[in-house]
Amino acid sequence: MVEAHATPATPFFPLTGLHKYIAIFLVVLSWILVHKWSRLRKQKGPRSWPVVGATMEQLRNYHRMHDWLVEYLSKHRTVTVDMPFTSYTYIADPVNVEHVLKTNFTNYPKGDVYRSYMDVLLGDGIFNADGELWRKQRKTASFEFASKNLRDFSAIVGFGVEIGTLSPDLPENSFAQAFDAANIIVTLRFIDPLWRLKRFFHVGSEALLEQSIKLVDEFTYSVIRRRKAEIVEARASGKQEKLGEAGEESGGLGDDKSLRDVVLNFVIAGRDTTATTLSWFTYMAMTHPDVGEKLRRELCAFEAERAREEGVALVPVAGAGDDDDVAFAARVAQFASLLSYDSLGKLVYLHACVTETLRLYPAVPQDPKGILEDDVLPDGTKVRAGGMVTYVPYSMGRMEYNWGPDAASFRPERWINDDGAFRNASPFKFTAFQAGPRICLGKDSAYLQMKMALAILCRFYRFQLLEGHPVQYRMMTILSMAHGLKVRVSRAV
Numbered sequence: 001m002v003e004a005h006a007t008p009a010t011p012f013f014p015l016t017g018l019h020k021y022i023a024i025f026l027v028v029l030s031w032i033l034v035h036k037w038s039r040l041r042k043q044k045g046p047r048s049w050p051v052v053g054a055t056m057e058q059l060r061n062y063h064r065m066h067d068w069l070v071e072y073l074s075k076h077r078t079v080t081v082d083m084p085f086t087s088y089t090y091i092a093d094p095v096n097v098e099h100v101l102k103t104n105f106t107n108y109p110k111g112d113v114y115r116s117y118m119d120v121l122l123g124d125g126i127f128n129a130d131g132e133l134w135r136k137q138r139k140t141a142s143f144e145f146a147s148k149n150l151r152d153f154s155a156i157v158g159f160g161v162e163i164g165t166l167s168p169d170l171p172e173n174s175f176a177q178a179f180d181a182a183n184i185i186v187t188l189r190f191i192d193p194l195w196r197l198k199r200f201f202h203v204g205s206e207a208l209l210e211q212s213i214k215l216v217d218e219f220t221y222s223v224i225r226r227r228k229a230e231i232v233e234a235r236a237s238g239k240q241e242k243l244g245e246a247g248e249e250s251g252g253l254g255d256d257k258s259l260r261d262v263v264l265n266f267v268i269a270g271r272d273t274t275a276t277t278l279s280w281f282t283y284m285a286m287t288h289p290d291v292g293e294k295l296r297r298e299l300c301a302f303e304a305e306r307a308r309e310e311g312v313a314l315v316p317v318a319g320a321g322d323d324d325d326v327a328f329a330a331r332v333a334q335f336a337s338l339l340s341y342d343s344l345g346k347l348v349y350l351h352a353c354v355t356e357t358l359r360l361y362p363a364v365p366q367d368p369k370g371i372l373e374d375d376v377l378p379d380g381t382k383v384r385a386g387g388m389v390t391y392v393p394y395s396m397g398r399m400e401y402n403w404g405p406d407a408a409s410f411r412p413e414r415w416i417n418d419d420g421a422f423r424n425a426s427p428f429k430f431t432a433f434q435a436g437p438r439i440c441l442g443k444d445s446a447y448l449q450m451k452m453a454l455a456i457l458c459r460f461y462r463f464q465l466l467e468g469h470p471v472q473y474r475m476m477t478i479l480s481m482a483h484g485l486k487v488r489v490s491r492a493v
């Protein structure tokens with residue numbers, strides 16, 4: 001009898017056990033959820049929901065994301081945004097930025113996530129590399145940008161005035177368009193949890209990305225092949241020529257893919273950043289007429305002084321009238337010939353205006369880093385391995401805790417000391433060029449090029465914003481203008 005009772009009970013025993021485990025599991029799960037929930041609610045940043053995190057709010061604000069971050073970062077210096085499979089920590093306090101970009105540099109590489117998003121565009125180029133691969137490229141490239149080379153460059157080129165590239169009937173450039181499209185779409189991947197699915201099925205944004213990359217690659221490879229052919233020809237005729245870093249490193253001409261990556265990384269590094277900065281500069285100068293006027297006075301005084309130093313008489317243009325193109329062009333060319341690496345150094349107000357533009361409109365508005373191991377930022381924020389921490393130059397430039405109560409105003413004077421010399425700021429506070437071991441390699445070169453172009457433009461032309469033209473940024477790795485900048489240009493002699 002005892003056995004009879006016991007027997008049917010036995011098969012149920014494991015099931016009861018399973019129920020027990022399920023119950024325990026549910027209790028633990030809800031405890032975790034409640035715990036995480038309350039942690040999320042305490043967290044500084046946008047409202048976060050289970051599973052989807054802050055995706056909804058982030059998507060809704062995507063077109064104005066930089067300003068959305070300004071709002072949060074002005075309340076809290078560090079903001080955490082939960083995403084479905086990861087979390088993004090945004091930092092704007094120079095102390096945290098120094099920790100990430102310098103003190104604990106090795107813990108914050110570009111990382112696998114960034115790499116997987118950007119690979120299709122940047123490949124193994126310097127922007128997308130970590131560790132040895134990065135170190136090697138950095139070393140090679142830093143020779144190219146040594147200030148001695150810049151000085152030589154500025155002495156040789158002579159700054160031919162080719163303002164024709166600003167002509168209104170400039171042909172649409174399909175390479176540039178495809179390149180921009182690709183940049184926009186890879187940027188979208190950071191907040192689009194479905195991108196891998198889209199790529200798998202070749203649909204939507206990912207299908208367009210594929211097309212754009214194809215166009216970009218075709219163009220780039222054709223340029224590389226053409227250059228290689230020229231070099232082979234030059235070698236045959238005994239002349240030595242070089243073709244970029246990858247080519248030299250392998251002792252030969254380098255394989256096409258590495259060269260393609262180098263070229264595209266430098267197109268982003270050099271072309272997009274300076275171009276967009278020139279647009280924001282022009283916009284700022286137009287909307288702050290007192291700044292534009294002060295700048296013109298500096299440039300006119302500079303012109304007179306340099307002409308005196310060189311012992312040349314300036315080509316007369318005053319009173320020549322708007323249609324005296326020959327005299328005007330001669331004067332512009334003369335002014336250009338007075339610019340050099342060293343003489344540009346005297347244009348302190350121009351330098352301040354460029355820097356002030358970059359403070360408010362940094363060409364790289366936010367810059368994410370991977371997290372190798374769990375760490376605690378100096379302000380106590382915990383960051384977890386596999387997530388991302390992003391320093392936000394756009395927000396940092398607008399924070400009163402970084403720049404004082406007039407942080408939001410465009411005021412180049414803040415960069416000038418009482419004695420008239422340029423006043424530098426810590427690169428961990430003014431982060432437009434990044435800081436630490438990976439600080440922008442082209443900073444001096446960028447200032448040189450931009451100041452050269454702007455000195456000529458601001459000395460000889462006045463710009464007026466076309467009425468009703470909307471000036472907005474668009475979301476991509478670079479802070480470019482969504483609708484370009486439409487201006488009315490007139491001569492100012």
Ligand code: HEM
Pocket residue numbers: 126127138141266269270271273274277358362363364367431432433434437438439440441442443445446
């Ligand atoms: C207004 C102009 C420019 C700005 C605001 C700027 C800003 C930056 C920033 C923020 C980075 C770090 C990006 C990252 O985390 O990967 C960077 C890196 C870099 N920049 Fe610039 N840049 C400018 C112009 C240039 C120019 C003209 C060149 C040269 C053609 C250049 C070459 C580079 C290179 C090679 C790197 C990679 C450095 C490394 O990863 O070690 N940049 N730049």
Ligand SMILES: *[C@@H]1O[C@H](CO)[C@@H](O)[C@H](O)[C@H]1NC(C)=O
Pocket residue numbers: 103104107372373374375
């Ligand atoms: C840097 O990060 C590591 C984690 O990778 C951490 O253990 C260490 O304490 C950090 N170092 C500094 C100087 O904060």
